[in-house]
Amino acid sequence: MAYLLQRLLIEAAARQPQRPAVASDGCLLTYQELDRLSNKVARALLRLGVTPGDRVGILAPKSAAAIIGVYGALKAGACYVPLDPKAPAGRLGHIVRDSGTVVIVADEARTSQAAALAGGVPGPRGVVVASVPGPGLEEAAVAPAQGAAIVPWTAVAEESAEPLAEELSIETDLAYILYTSGSTGTPKGVMISHRNSLTFVEWAAAAAGLSEQDRVCSPAPLHFDLSVFDIFATCQAAACVAVLPDGAATFPVSIAKWLEAERISVWYSVPSVLTLLACYGSLQQFDLSRLRTVIFAGEVFPPKHLARLMAELPRCRYLNWYGPTETNVCTAFEVPAGGADAGPAPIGKACANTEVFAVTSEGRRVSRPGEVGELYVRGPSLMRGYWGQSAKTSEALVPNPFRAEYDELVYRTGDLVTLEPTGDYAYLGRRDSMVKVRGYRVELGEVEATLYRHPAIREAVVLPVPDELLGSRLRAVVTAAGASNLTHENVLDHCRQWLPGYMVPDIIEFREALPRTSTGKVDRAGLAQEQHELEPAGDGRRNTH
Amino acid sequence: METVINDYISRELVQDPALLPLANETSLMESGILDSLTLLRLVVFLEKRFGITMGDADLLPENFASVNTICAYVRAREPGKREAAHG
Numbered sequence: 001m002a003y004l005l006q007r008l009l010i011e012a013a014a015r016q017p018q019r020p021a022v023a024s025d026g027c028l029l030t031y032q033e034l035d036r037l038s039n040k041v042a043r044a045l046l047r048l049g050v051t052p053g054d055r056v057g058i059l060a061p062k063s064a065a066a067i068i069g070v071y072g073a074l075k076a077g078a079c080y081v082p083l084d085p086k087a088p089a090g091r092l093g094h095i096v097r098d099s100g101t102v103v104i105v106a107d108e109a110r111t112s113q114a115a116a117l118a119g120g121v122p123g124p125r126g127v128v129v130a131s132v133p134g135p136g137l138e139e140a141a142v143a144p145a146q147g148a149a150i151v152p153w154t155a156v157a158e159e160s161a162e163p164l165a166e167e168l169s170i171e172t173d174l175a176y177i178l179y180t181s182g183s184t185g186t187p188k189g190v191m192i193s194h195r196n197s198l199t200f201v202e203w204a205a206a207a208a209g210l211s212e213q214d215r216v217c218s219p220a221p222l223h224f225d226l227s228v229f230d231i232f233a234t235c236q237a238a239a240c241v242a243v244l245p246d247g248a249a250t251f252p253v254s255i256a257k258w259l260e261a262e263r264i265s266v267w268y269s270v271p272s273v274l275t276l277l278a279c280y281g282s283l284q285q286f287d288l289s290r291l292r293t294v295i296f297a298g299e300v301f302p303p304k305h306l307a308r309l310m311a312e313l314p315r316c317r318y319l320n321w322y323g324p325t326e327t328n329v330c331t332a333f334e335v336p337a338g339g340a341d342a343g344p345a346p347i348g349k350a351c352a353n354t355e356v357f358a359v360t361s362e363g364r365r366v367s368r369p370g371e372v373g374e375l376y377v378r379g380p381s382l383m384r385g386y387w388g389q390s391a392k393t394s395e396a397l398v399p400n401p402f403r404a405e406y407d408e409l410v411y412r413t414g415d416l417v418t419l420e421p422t423g424d425y426a427y428l429g430r431r432d433s434m435v436k437v438r439g440y441r442v443e444l445g446e447v448e449a450t451l452y453r454h455p456a457i458r459e460a461v462v463l464p465v466p467d468e469l470l471g472s473r474l475r476a477v478v479t480a481a482g483a484s485n486l487t488h489e490n491v492l493d494h495c496r497q498w499l500p501g502y503m504v505p506d507i508i509e510f511r512e513a514l515p516r517t518s519t520g521k522v523d524r525a526g527l528a529q530e531q532h533e534l535e536p537a538g539d540g541r542r543n544t545h
Numbered sequence: 546m547e548t549v550i551n552d553y554i555s556r557e558l559v560q561d562p563a564l565l566p567l568a569n570e571t572s573l574m575e576s577g578i579l580d581s582l583t584l585l586r587l588v589v590f591l592e593k594r595f596g597i598t599m600g601d602a603d604l605l606p607e608n609f610a611s612v613n614t615i616c617a618y619v620r621a622r623e624p625g626k627r628e629a630a631h632g
Contacts, residue, residue: 086577250579250606252604276585492556492557496560
């Protein structure tokens, strides 16, 4: 049997055709329905000339329609590229062009946005609308833009729902490309093959103990790799993905209420969402007895808030997963009861089928507790590389420094870790200027490069401001070119044209000149120090909880 | 107070310029202005600007429905004498 992500769906539909697969916005799809609807989308894509290996964009928030689109693209032998509907048009245009996306699958509400995107750059030849049967939105007539055909849901629904005659991909083909922040100013596409993804998915379904009884939720959007867990690992177990509606996601109390109403049993998110739930969710008011496993990844969970969450929901398992998009999750740690009192949870030990090791600055392998080194990862979960960026790929994927006899490549994470006496690794920090904002990776260089594109900005430095709830906030220090009257609004508007919300600086400071070190470089350490003096560490306001 | 809060939201939180100018009764949820990230920034701003402290019972959709409801909420929570001073 082929080792392909779409096989998870085909087999779940054969085993459990009537079990719920996706619960989203009051609509419930069974595995049989998801399987058959995605066959229709696959056929619509093939009819538009999609061939194996082609990139298919998915422009939709996580929803039944988006998941139908994802499986439709995979069944057509294509590689899907999530396009965040909330990202600025400039960034989406870049991703569509860079990836060579040939068709965009959109939900009904985003047909016009998809048409504009497809028509705005050379390459895409059409938009396919994915939806669920029933009274959908009124399909507005969308004018085809510059040769990009619009295939409305009424036409997709006419396609046959029967299985495709054969698999159109093999396990080393790309399954998806996830764009993440790039240090030189443009996002870079992490290429993940079916085999890379399934290595994680199979381990994750087993590690979380998923069964067809589970109702799984991850609020992470499709372009964030946490979504691989709920879309695919859930399917492996024939469990149900429940999609947190946008309206409920904003308020912690609404999330808690929804968790109760939807009887969610497994939750996977970045820690900041869980911190909000612990601090503001009024969890005691709700019956969350169905929730049995809470998984978090993407950033360090402040121990104070983890301890509070564990006290509020004492019967859950708490799993800390670690892994850059480039490797999928590669280490894991189960936080024991009372474990959050001892400081941040370690990132743990390597997952099944994966090995990790740390290399000291002298190039030795970390072998004793307390030694510090950069974490390296090897195994079948590693990405194939960065799309179209061989130089960047060869900086990240390098020969195994200790096993020259193997021709495999290992991944340098850039994360500094130390070994604990238990054999677990603990995360210490970055060796470069990547920071996390709510679990999202932000390369400070990308924000700086965006600021430099503003004609009235002469110099720009972006610094992270530690924030307990967000991970980091971003502070930009800029100097104006000449006598221009650069305003706060100018700078923000400019950033918003190019950057997603989590990358837009929270604080913008104007200076006559930037401070310099004796070698003439911008004095980042000095700027960071003054911010330390301006804002006392810890930002006391949250300590009342 | 409406102006202060409207200005802050318009300047700092609105991503889509098509939503500006922002009316005080516009739904911050339906327009997509508030999400879990922007809500948090707004809370920090309100706490600092108006000297109030928000607990878990306060982060409710009804308090943050629009600029008007935020003002009503803040007025109810503000240290009392300020209202008299503002008339």
